[in-house]
Amino acid sequence: xxxxxxxxxxxxxxxxxxxxxxxxxxxxxxxxxxxxxxxxxxxxxxxxxxxxxxxxxxxxxxxxxxxxxxxxxxxxxxxxxxxxxxxxxxxxxxxxxxxxxxxxxxxxxxxxxxxxxxxxxxxxxxxxxxxxxxxxxxxxxxxxxxxxxxxxxxxxxxxxxxxxxxxxxxxxxxxxxxxxxxxxxxxxxxxxxxxxxxxxxxxxxxxxxxxxxxxxxxxxxxxxxxxxxxxxxxxxxxxxxxxxxxxxxxxxxxxxxxxxxxxxxxxxxxxxxxxxxxxxxxxxxxxxxxx
Amino acid sequence: xxxxxxxxxxxxxxxxxxxxxxxxxxxxxxxxxxxxxxxxxxxxxxxxxxxxxxxxxxxxxxxxxxxxxxxxxxxxxxxxxxxxxxxxxxxxxxxxxxxxxxxxxxxxxxxxxxxxxxxxxxxxxxxxxxxxxxxxxxxxxxxxxxxxxxxxxxxxxxxxxxxxxxxxxxxxxxxxxxxxxxxxxxxxxxxxxxxxxxxxxxxxxxxxxxxxxxxxxxxxxxxxxxxxxxxxxxxxxxxxxxxxxxxxxxxxxxxxxxxxxxxxxxxxxxxxxxxxxxxxxxxxxxxxxxxxxxxxxxxxxxxxxxxxxxxxxxxxxxxxxxxxxxxxxxxxxxxxxxxxxxxxxxxxxxxxxxxxxxxxxxxxxxxxxxxxxxxxxxxxxxxxxxxxxxxxxxxxxxxxxxxxxxxxxxxxxxxxxxxxxxxxxxxxxxxxxxxxxxxxxxxxxxxxxxxxxxxxxxxxxxxxxxxxxxxxxxxxxxxxxxxxxxxxxxxxxxxxxxxxxxxxxxxxxxxxxxxxxxxxxxxxxxxxxxxxxxxxxxxxxxxxxxxxxxxxxxxxxxx
Numbered sequence: 001x002x003x004x005x006x007x008x009x010x011x012x013x014x015x016x017x018x019x020x021x022x023x024x025x026x027x028x029x030x031x032x033x034x035x036x037x038x039x040x041x042x043x044x045x046x047x048x049x050x051x052x053x054x055x056x057x058x059x060x061x062x063x064x065x066x067x068x069x070x071x072x073x074x075x076x077x078x079x080x081x082x083x084x085x086x087x088x089x090x091x092x093x094x095x096x097x098x099x100x101x102x103x104x105x106x107x108x109x110x111x112x113x114x115x116x117x118x119x120x121x122x123x124x125x126x127x128x129x130x131x132x133x134x135x136x137x138x139x140x141x142x143x144x145x146x147x148x149x150x151x152x153x154x155x156x157x158x159x160x161x162x163x164x165x166x167x168x169x170x171x172x173x174x175x176x177x178x179x180x181x182x183x184x185x186x187x188x189x190x191x192x193x194x195x196x197x198x199x200x201x202x203x204x205x206x207x208x209x210x211x212x213x214x215x216x217x218x219x220x221x222x223x224x225x226x227x228x229x230x231x232x233x234x235x236x237x238x239x240x241x242x243x244x245x246x247x248x249x250x251x252x253x254x255x256x257x258x259x260x261x262x263x264x265x266x267x268x269x270x271x272x273x274x275x276x277x278x279x280x281x282x283x284x285x286x287x288x289x290x291x
Numbered sequence: 292x293x294x295x296x297x298x299x300x301x302x303x304x305x306x307x308x309x310x311x312x313x314x315x316x317x318x319x320x321x322x323x324x325x326x327x328x329x330x331x332x333x334x335x336x337x338x339x340x341x342x343x344x345x346x347x348x349x350x351x352x353x354x355x356x357x358x359x360x361x362x363x364x365x366x367x368x369x370x371x372x373x374x375x376x377x378x379x380x381x382x383x384x385x386x387x388x389x390x391x392x393x394x395x396x397x398x399x400x401x402x403x404x405x406x407x408x409x410x411x412x413x414x415x416x417x418x419x420x421x422x423x424x425x426x427x428x429x430x431x432x433x434x435x436x437x438x439x440x441x442x443x444x445x446x447x448x449x450x451x452x453x454x455x456x457x458x459x460x461x462x463x464x465x466x467x468x469x470x471x472x473x474x475x476x477x478x479x480x481x482x483x484x485x486x487x488x489x490x491x492x493x494x495x496x497x498x499x500x501x502x503x504x505x506x507x508x509x510x511x512x513x514x515x516x517x518x519x520x521x522x523x524x525x526x527x528x529x530x531x532x533x534x535x536x537x538x539x540x541x542x543x544x545x546x547x548x549x550x551x552x553x554x555x556x557x558x559x560x561x562x563x564x565x566x567x568x569x570x571x572x573x574x575x576x577x578x579x580x581x582x583x584x585x586x587x588x589x590x591x592x593x594x595x596x597x598x599x600x601x602x603x604x605x606x607x608x609x610x611x612x613x614x615x616x617x618x619x620x621x622x623x624x625x626x627x628x629x630x631x632x633x634x635x636x637x638x639x640x641x642x643x644x645x646x647x648x649x650x651x652x653x654x655x656x657x658x659x660x661x662x663x664x665x666x667x668x669x670x671x672x673x674x675x676x677x678x679x680x681x682x683x684x685x686x687x688x689x690x691x692x693x694x695x696x697x698x699x700x701x702x703x704x705x706x707x708x709x710x711x712x713x714x715x716x717x718x719x720x721x722x723x724x725x726x727x728x729x730x731x732x733x734x735x736x737x738x739x740x741x742x743x744x745x746x747x748x749x750x751x752x753x754x755x756x757x758x759x760x761x762x763x764x765x766x767x768x769x770x771x772x773x774x775x776x777x778x779x780x781x782x783x784x785x786x787x788x789x790x791x792x793x794x795x796x797x798x799x800x801x802x803x804x805x806x807x808x809x810x811x812x813x814x815x816x817x818x819x820x821x822x823x824x825x826x827x828x829x830x831x832x833x834x835x836x837x838x839x840x841x842x843x844x845x846x847x848x849x850x
Contacts, residue, residue: 034399034402082573085577086576086577089580094345097399098345098347099576099580101347101399101402102528102532102572102575102576103573103576103577105525105569105572106568106569106570106571106572106573106576107569107573108569109565109566109568109569109572110565110566110569110570110573111569112565112569113563113564113565113566113567113568113569114566116562116565117562117563117566222521226403226406226407226410229403230407233400233403262418262422264414264417264418264421264422265414265418267410267414268411268414268415268418271407271408271410271411271414272411274407275404275407275408275411278393278396278400278404279392279393
């Protein structure tokens with residue numbers, strides 16, 4: 001059952017992509033920071049989950065409880081210390097975008113360099129819950145299903161938090177219009193810092209989940225950053241539902257290319273798909289055209 | 292002239308001295324010289340496109356790698372000059388295809404696209420090599436010495452700087468700067484933005500491709516990870532920004548310290564290379580947003596501008612007849628302009644009024660080509676202009692100002708006006724531009740402020756400057772979008788007098804306005820819009836007494 005195989009594997013990868021994209025949407029859509037070092041935080045979380053599991057026999061599902069709050073705090077600090085000066089300096093949004101691209105690009109090298117020194121350049125993987133089960137006739141490892149379940153729960157929780165709580169509403173207001181948000185007594189800087197940190201926490205969670213079933217190495221962060229960007233832009237910047245659909249599309253498309261054509265072409269297919277979407281609908285699949 | 296001759300002589304001497312370097316230094320310094328030169332070419336080429344237009348491109352390595360690979364594939368079967376020519380053709384073709392499809396993306400989309408493009412090309416080349424060529428790498432055996440590589444790069448460096456210098460003094464250079472400042476203004480000032488960006492992107496890519504080709508024989512072995520190393524794109528960006536991407540020699544000021552730094556870091560701290568590089572990068576972003584050249588320029592004594600006596604320019608215009616029929620535009624479900632039809636006679640001032648959100652500015656955007664209409668036609672003296680690009684409409688003599696004032700703050704006041712004079716239908720010869728620009732500034736009351744920067748201007752002065760820029764297009768029709776809004780009593784009277792004098796000069800004017808005094812005293816007739824539709828058309832007195840107009844403005848109860 002090749003089709004079922006492709007769809008199931010694609011859904012699992014796609015679920016992770018959606019989660020990563022959700023975090024980037026928060027950082028870019030709300031805090032207006034285009035974070036090129038985003039994927040490095042994912043890889044760092046994966047590496048830490050690996051060390052916790054192999055060094056202290058700590059299950060990644062417990063590791064996630066340590067990694068996520070740490071990532072939240074760390075990203076808050078990064079925003080307050082490194083990015084706030086850029087936000088203050090920027091005269092308009094475009095300027096902040098360029099500045100943040102350049103600054104986080106430097107950060108990318110620093111994080112990657114540190115990771116390389118500590119962990120070296122080799123590939124990592126560990127075996128946790130890799131028990132095959134049969135789903136609709138195709139064999140899947142339990143760890144993948146657990147990862148998908150976690151991603152789903154986290155995604156729904158974030159969605160509810162953003163749509164049903166005061167803080168969530170404030171964050172969405174800042175995403176729509178940071179200037180007007182101030183007029184209704186929203187502390188834009190705090191909301192931005194919170195959204196940025198939350199985005200960092202989400203990508204760290206994704207890193208732990210990914211580490212359970214993917215082989216990874218210290219310098220593959222850029223790949224995840226690109227994929228997150230592709231999903232966000234394809235789904236339409238700031239559109240959570242769009243990011244979800246685009247994430248699954250990308251996951252299934254990638255798996256289909258790997259299985260049906262050639263595994264060596266998956267990345268090429270991803271970029272080709274992305275470039276095509278950008279050219280046909282520059283505001284994304286579900287993005288609204290602006291006036 | 293004298294100063295230029297001295298500069299040219301100096302540059303020539305420097306070139307000869309640099310050309311002699313390989314004859315006297317050892318291989319280590321020759322290798323260093325090659326690194327300096329190839330980064331100098333790449334960073335300068337990058338800055339000529341990205342520095343001016345502010346489209347940050349991360350595709351440098353895509354073109355560089357394509358050049359290197361062309362040599363890898365064809366190097367042994369064709370004579371060297373032909374190999375370079377083929378590489379150049381491939382590079383420029385790629386740039387045109389990519390540019391045509393992507394340069395309408397702006398900001399972040401372009402950055403990500405350019406990065407994705409390099410990765411896509413790298414993936415495709417890798418796949419081709421593995422599956423079709425059956426080997427990841429290729430050996431390059433071409434009889435070219437290091438000194439010959441050095442000389443070729445030196446020639447490229449000289450060429451790229453010469454090109455940059457010539458472009459800086461040309462219409463293209465001005466067009467690119469205006470695009471970098473404000474692309475919307477550029478289009479409405481008659482600049483064919485697509486053509487300008489595409490031309491510069493192709494020139495810049497040509498140099499990058501050639502650099503890759505010239506440098507390829509330096510490696511005896513290449514594979515996609517070497518030729519398409521994304522690091523290169525970023526290094527070029529850092530160097531150019533560090534030096535200063537806005538000035539001709541800026542990027543080179545960044546190349547020299549960085550190449551030496553790379554050399555130092557990779558020789559002494561190979562394991563910490565990327566950390567140190569990242570830290571240096573961040574320091575630059577925080578501490579030197581305008582690059583080294585920004586520091587240098589800020590310290591240089593400013594040369595006072597030559598005093599040019601202001602001569603007011605006669606604005607004489609043959610106002611055109613504007614016919615608008617069945618105009619329609621919707622945004623998603625919202626119909627912003629619904630079947631609007633009206634004519635404006637030559638030399639007439641027509642007021643376009645209505646409550647906020649009634650579609651007045653959208654009508655102006657449809658006439659000026661800022662937005663494409665869904666249906667309907669706009670005729671200017673009988674010529675259909677619907678569907679034309681904004682720059683072509685501007686060149687036909689339909690000029691506009693913006694509701695939210697858009698002056699080009701990075702340009703001088705005179706340059707702001709010069710833009711219109713340079714890109715209109717019958718552009719002024721270079722020598723006359725400044726005189727006429729100053730004349731137009733005098734006409735709108737800015738004679739004594741012509742040498743300030745527009746960033747310091749008050750609101751009324753910014754509006755005046757916008758008007759002067761519009762008049763520079765030698766318009767037949769002038770579209771003023773709330774040009775009088777936000778002015779105080781005295782300024783308002785001056786503004787009204789100015790607009791009246793333009794009508795007397797013969798211009799056809801459409802005035803979107805809320806200031807009723809201005810409408811009463813200026814407009815020959817008024818078109819009233821509400822919810823996208825025209826609800827009244829007549830003399831100001833008549834339409835302002837119309838029951839439906841009152842209802843639109845004041846609501847049901849008050850009417």
